[in-house]
Amino acid sequence: MLAWMGTGSSNGAIVAGHHTGQAQMGTVELERAVASARALRREIRAGRFTGQTSGQAPGYVQANLVVVPREAAFDFLLFCQRNPKPCPLLEVVEAGATAPPRLAPGADLRTDLPRYRVFRDGVMSEERSEVRDLWRGDFVSFLLGCSFSFEQPLLAAGLEVRHLRCGCNVPMYRTSIPCRSAGPFSGPLVVSMRPFRPADALRATLVTGAFPEVHGAPIHQGEPAAIGIADLARPEYGDPVPIEAGELPVFWACGVTPQEALLRAKLPLAITHAPGHMFVSDLRESELHWFRESLR
Amino acid sequence: MLAWMGTGSSNGAIVAGHHTGQAQMGTVELERAVASARALRREIRAGRFTGQTSGQAPGYVQANLVVVPREAAFDFLLFCQRNPKPCPLLEVVEAGATAPPRLAPGADLRTDLPRYRVFRDGVMSEERSEVRDLWRGDFVSFLLGCSFSFEQPLLAAGLEVRHLRCGCNVPMYRTSIPCRSAGPFSGPLVVSMRPFRPADALRATLVTGAFPEVHGAPIHQGEPAAIGIADLARPEYGDPVPIEAGELPVFWACGVTPQEALLRAKLPLAITHAPGHMFVSDLRESELHWFRESLR
Numbered sequence: 001m002l003a004w005m006g007t008g009s010s011n012g013a014i015v016a017g018h019h020t021g022q023a024q025m026g027t028v029e030l031e032r033a034v035a036s037a038r039a040l041r042r043e044i045r046a047g048r049f050t051g052q053t054s055g056q057a058p059g060y061v062q063a064n065l066v067v068v069p070r071e072a073a074f075d076f077l078l079f080c081q082r083n084p085k086p087c088p089l090l091e092v093v094e095a096g097a098t099a100p101p102r103l104a105p106g107a108d109l110r111t112d113l114p115r116y117r118v119f120r121d122g123v124m125s126e127e128r129s130e131v132r133d134l135w136r137g138d139f140v141s142f143l144l145g146c147s148f149s150f151e152q153p154l155l156a157a158g159l160e161v162r163h164l165r166c167g168c169n170v171p172m173y174r175t176s177i178p179c180r181s182a183g184p185f186s187g188p189l190v191v192s193m194r195p196f197r198p199a200d201a202l203r204a205t206l207v208t209g210a211f212p213e214v215h216g217a218p219i220h221q222g223e224p225a226a227i228g229i230a231d232l233a234r235p236e237y238g239d240p241v242p243i244e245a246g247e248l249p250v251f252w253a254c255g256v257t258p259q260e261a262l263l264r265a266k267l268p269l270a271i272t273h274a275p276g277h278m279f280v281s282d283l284r285e286s287e288l289h290w291f292r293e294s295l296r
Numbered sequence: 297m298l299a300w301m302g303t304g305s306s307n308g309a310i311v312a313g314h315h316t317g318q319a320q321m322g323t324v325e326l327e328r329a330v331a332s333a334r335a336l337r338r339e340i341r342a343g344r345f346t347g348q349t350s351g352q353a354p355g356y357v358q359a360n361l362v363v364v365p366r367e368a369a370f371d372f373l374l375f376c377q378r379n380p381k382p383c384p385l386l387e388v389v390e391a392g393a394t395a396p397p398r399l400a401p402g403a404d405l406r407t408d409l410p411r412y413r414v415f416r417d418g419v420m421s422e423e424r425s426e427v428r429d430l431w432r433g434d435f436v437s438f439l440l441g442c443s444f445s446f447e448q449p450l451l452a453a454g455l456e457v458r459h460l461r462c463g464c465n466v467p468m469y470r471t472s473i474p475c476r477s478a479g480p481f482s483g484p485l486v487v488s489m490r491p492f493r494p495a496d497a498l499r500a501t502l503v504t505g506a507f508p509e510v511h512g513a514p515i516h517q518g519e520p521a522a523i524g525i526a527d528l529a530r531p532e533y534g535d536p537v538p539i540e541a542g543e544l545p546v547f548w549a550c551g552v553t554p555q556e557a558l559l560r561a562k563l564p565l566a567i568t569h570a571p572g573h574m575f576v577s578d579l580r581e582s583e584l585h586w587f588r589e590s591l592r
Contacts, residue, residue, distance in 0.1 A: 074370035292380050
């Protein structure tokens with residue numbers, strides 16, 4: 001048994017539950033309340049849903065949010081273009097607008113995410129539930145695909161998604177793999193991790209490889225140290241999950257990567273979602289394949 | 297027989313030959329001379345190859361070029377992001393640089409294309425064989441995938457590529473399909489056309505659909521008027537090709553689309569390749585699948 005394979009014991013007791021949304025509402029009511037993306041955004045906007053969004057509004061595409069002032073927008077757009085695995089761009093919302101016309105024309109990016117992070121001069125200075133009072137007319141918003149969007153297809157393929165079973169956020173790790181830089185934006189790739197038995201890891205690779213708009217195939221499986229991860233039990237973002245005997249950790253590029261780049265870019269002000277607390281769009285996962293092909 | 301299907305006569309006599317590169321050198325010597333992309337670029341830089349590049353340096357990825365001043369670069373990058381079918385971005389070369397680090401680190405974008413177009417105030421003011429004297433330190437260069445890169449895979453699948461058989465440039469047409477706009481950039485989708493029998497059109501769709509980085513699957517087949525094309529014998533760019541009895545015209549999004557957008561954007565100065573006269577990169581077509589997946 002290789003040291004980095006799951007033993008069924010080392011992480012076995014770690015199940016996090018410090019995200020409150022689900023616990024407050026109860027699973028059954030929640031499922032009813034968030035039957036559609038719009039209903040979930042309404043709950044979020046009203047402050048009634050504050051948790052992480054994995055498994056919520058099943059079937060709808062979720063997105064990472066990055067908001068930067070217009071003067072940094074070219075460089076950030078270029079950072080995304082150069083790093084499509086962690087930063088698959090779904091939509092860019094131009095300065096002055098707060099709704100993404102293609103992903104959710106009725107949404108408000110200032111209020112419709114359950115939790116935000118505010119970056120000031122390269123420091124993550126606060127988390128909050130809305131950012132109306134911080135919003136500026138020169139803010140450009142970037143919505144990047146999120147791996148939560150391929151979790152339903154994983155479940156449909158008969159695979160178990162560990163953090164969904166545990167009812168916690170997905171574990172995310174800083175790696176030693178550098179992104180391609182663009183202007184002030186640089187930094188390490190961040191990955192999300194889901195454990196699978198070796199044969200299921202292959203299956204998960206095929207399933208997720210069909211969704212390049214939401215990170216696509218994994219970037220690594222197996223030995224965490226090979227990509228600079230020291231301890232799977234201590235993710236930099238999200239919650240640890242148990243890895244069972246004979247399972248491999250499988251790693252996907254993650255949309256939290258820009259948050260590491262924001263720490264280095266030291267913009268006076270920038271805003272993101274809080275890891276795992278995504279923007280839930282009106283786009284269905286079943287439409288993702290056609291999102292790129294569509295001309296209208 | 298539908299009016300837009302090939303009859304084997306209406307376009308049968310049209311075979312263009314006014315591009316001189318191939319005729320001057322002879323097919324056999326040319327094949328030797330341009331066995332690699334670097335050799336072809338050397339010939340182009342020396343002024344010895346001036347023709348269109350379809351079928352040249354087989355196996356190497358070719359690219360459309362668009363050069364705009366830095367102040368227009370965010371909007372143009374956004375135009376590409378919003379219109380990935382005609383504008384699949386392969387690489388962006390930042391202000392001050394003239395070589396694309398990933399696609400061809402030893403190239404010079406000012407001299408290594410066989411023909412350029414210069415746009416001034418929304419007018420295509422001249423074509424020329426190099427643009428050294430026009431180059432400015434604030435120019436940002438965009439390299440977009442080109443459908444020539446899926447022609448070898450089409451041939452490998454046993455399909456005939458008509459303009460290659462005719463020894464001319466691919467026919468390209470302005471359509472009535474509008475692009476999604478970004479800042480000053482807007483305008484109609486331009487398409488390239490290759491005729492196929494119906495069953496071969498299906499095969500060509502599968503073959504090219506596997507190459508989204510170079511326009512991917514067709515956007516239309518059959519009736520040209522349905523996408524605003526009045527006369528297949530009169531392409532807006534490139535050369536007409538014969539359509540034989542029972543063949544369908546099949547249309548792919550084309551990297552000449554930004555040239556229509558430049559006419560409308562009316563930038564004081566912008567530069568592109570001349571249609572069909574592409575930048576030939578060091579990237580092999582067989583590497584295209586991994587270009588997006590690669591992290592380094």
